[in-house]
Amino acid sequence: MSKKLFPLAIIALLASSAPTAQISAQQQTKLFDGDSWWAHVKFLADDRLEGRETGSEGLRKAEAYVVDQLTKAGAQPAGVNGYYQPVKFVSREIVEKDSSVALVHEGKTEPLALGDDTYFNTRVDLATEEIAAPLVFCGYGLKIPENNFDDLAGLDLHGKIVVYLAGSPSQIPTALSAHYQTLGERWKSLREAGVIGIIGIPNPASMDIPWSRISLNRTHPSMDLADPEFNETSGLQVALTFNPAQAEKLFAASGHKFAEIADLGKDRKELPRFPLGISLKSHAAVKSTSVESANVIAKLPGVDPALKNEYVVLSAHVDHVGIGAPINGDRIYNGAMDNGSGTAALLEIAASWHTHPEQIRRSILFVFVTAEEKGLLGSKYFAAHPTVPAKSIVADLNIDMFLPIVPLKVLKVQGLAESDLGDRAREVAQAFGVRVQPDPEPLRNAFIRSDQYNFVRHGIPAVKLDVGFDPGSPEQKIFKDWLTNRYHAPSDDTAQPVDLAAAALYEQITRQLLISTANADARPQWKPDSFFRRYATAAD
Numbered sequence: 001m002s003k004k005l006f007p008l009a010i011i012a013l014l015a016s017s018a019p020t021a022q023i024s025a026q027q028q029t030k031l032f033d034g035d036s037w038w039a040h041v042k043f044l045a046d047d048r049l050e051g052r053e054t055g056s057e058g059l060r061k062a063e064a065y066v067v068d069q070l071t072k073a074g075a076q077p078a079g080v081n082g083y084y085q086p087v088k089f090v091s092r093e094i095v096e097k098d099s100s101v102a103l104v105h106e107g108k109t110e111p112l113a114l115g116d117d118t119y120f121n122t123r124v125d126l127a128t129e130e131i132a133a134p135l136v137f138c139g140y141g142l143k144i145p146e147n148n149f150d151d152l153a154g155l156d157l158h159g160k161i162v163v164y165l166a167g168s169p170s171q172i173p174t175a176l177s178a179h180y181q182t183l184g185e186r187w188k189s190l191r192e193a194g195v196i197g198i199i200g201i202p203n204p205a206s207m208d209i210p211w212s213r214i215s216l217n218r219t220h221p222s223m224d225l226a227d228p229e230f231n232e233t234s235g236l237q238v239a240l241t242f243n244p245a246q247a248e249k250l251f252a253a254s255g256h257k258f259a260e261i262a263d264l265g266k267d268r269k270e271l272p273r274f275p276l277g278i279s280l281k282s283h284a285a286v287k288s289t290s291v292e293s294a295n296v297i298a299k300l301p302g303v304d305p306a307l308k309n310e311y312v313v314l315s316a317h318v319d320h321v322g323i324g325a326p327i328n329g330d331r332i333y334n335g336a337m338d339n340g341s342g343t344a345a346l347l348e349i350a351a352s353w354h355t356h357p358e359q360i361r362r363s364i365l366f367v368f369v370t371a372e373e374k375g376l377l378g379s380k381y382f383a384a385h386p387t388v389p390a391k392s393i394v395a396d397l398n399i400d401m402f403l404p405i406v407p408l409k410v411l412k413v414q415g416l417a418e419s420d421l422g423d424r425a426r427e428v429a430q431a432f433g434v435r436v437q438p439d440p441e442p443l444r445n446a447f448i449r450s451d452q453y454n455f456v457r458h459g460i461p462a463v464k465l466d467v468g469f470d471p472g473s474p475e476q477k478i479f480k481d482w483l484t485n486r487y488h489a490p491s492d493d494t495a496q497p498v499d500l501a502a503a504a505l506y507e508q509i510t511r512q513l514l515i516s517t518a519n520a521d522a523r524p525q526w527k528p529d530s531f532f533r534r535y536a537t538a539a540d
């Protein structure tokens with residue numbers, strides 16, 4: 001049954017009847033074996049590609065490989081310059097030897113150690129003059145009007161630097177809290193309150209990476225899109241991340257203990273808010289350079305005379321974090337799972353139409369983005385300047401580090417409850433005998449942490465699918481260990497264990513979800529009660 005072309009009438013029939021996914025899934029033969037997927041990952045995560053840093057020769061080689069594979073698969077170029085969509089960046093690097101941070105209390109200055117205590121966040125265009133301002137602890141630092149939640153209420157924050165714990169109280173729905181914790185959204189309400197700087201303390205209950213590893217690469221350059229239209233943090237003069245293990249230093253003059261705060265934060269309880277009774281004095285020396293990179297875009301045309309002008313996007317980032325501080329003597333952060341795995345899945349799914357053609361009503365757009373690791377920048381650029389008409393994009397399925405490291409029995413769906421794309425994902429997965437679950441770890445903010453989020457911000461329903469686990473199962477530990485040891489470390493390479501059957505099944509489900517979305521009569525819709533629906537209304 002594999003190479004069969006569906007006449008349009010049958011496609012329409014499949015699309016309109018309820019058990020669509022079931023029928024199609026039964027008709028599918030196994031299109032993927034995992035082996036060719038892993039071969040792509042091996043190329044992309046090879047040491048020769050040096051971790052695919054944005055702007056590097058390694059990423060250029062990876063993208064040339066992607067273009068070569070797309071050409072062989074017969075996918076059509078859909079960028080600006082062939083398959084490519086050039087994107088310009090500014091890169092910022094902190095010069096720590098010329099920078100300093102200190103706490104000032106009753107005239108006494110206590111210098112802080114860059115690295116052990118804190119580090120500058122160069123994602124922000126930091127002021128280069130000396131900054132001195134009082135510190136105020138304001139809980140999670142969030143203002144969420146939808147839930148009448150306001151950590152800033154009643155505090156005098158004018159000219160102050162705000163200290164906050166990452167996270168949110170449990171009464172705030174996951175996606176909403178993730179949204180308000182983006183730097184841009186958080187800064188909007190802080191700026192309105194007159195704040196000039198921020199010190200974020202990672203929540204010890206939800207840190208993916210231990211501080212020792214975070215601080216190891218703190219001087220690695222950050223990037224932002226060069227075009228000022230994308231600057232979301234103007235007015236923010238100083239931004240620091242503070243080691244939770246040293247955070248008592250910030251609270252010493254406040255009559256409170258950080259331990260008490262962390263304890264409440266662990267259970268997502270509401271936090272007290274109070275002036276810290278000390279000031280911060282800081283000076284940041286930053287070196288800026290220009291960087292050029294590109295997104296890579298290909299299309300598979302649909303056949304329906306009207307719907308072919310609409311697009312279902314399948315996206316994945318190609319970049320990773322490059323060469324960094326050595327761990328066990330290895331300096332190359334290969335990024336096999338993050339996100340060689342997703343890039344390879346897109347290549348495999350694109351190529352599957354070459355070997356197993358299947359007519360689709362809407363067109364499919366394969367979007368390989370750059371600079372995800374720099375703050376979702378390539379997708380931010382694409383979503384603002386798409387290479388097809390903005391309103392023609394009906395959905396985004398994003399693949400990022402889907403982690404086929406255990407058998408695929410349960411599929412984690414980010415955005416499950418937000419749109420009917422989530423229902424469709426459930427239906428398709430179930431047809432393959434796979435259960436779905438919403439994010440079991442809301443504190444990790446996964447919904448805003450990959451490229452689907454930029455599509456969401458432009459009103460486009462999106463989901464991200466990952467291999468999941470049941471809370472409390474033995475698999476949970478496998479995932480936890482993976483994050484602690486391999487996530488953004490040189491050991492995310494091709495020497496790690498992988499479940500090829502899980503990868504193959506994941507690809508099959510994703511392909512089927514693409515087909516099902518592309519063939520449906522109606523484009524995906526936000527749920528009436530979804531917070532993110534507002535962006536669709538705003539885009540009209």
Ligand SMILES: [Zn+2]
Nearest residue numbers: 338339373488
């Ligand atoms: Zn990553």
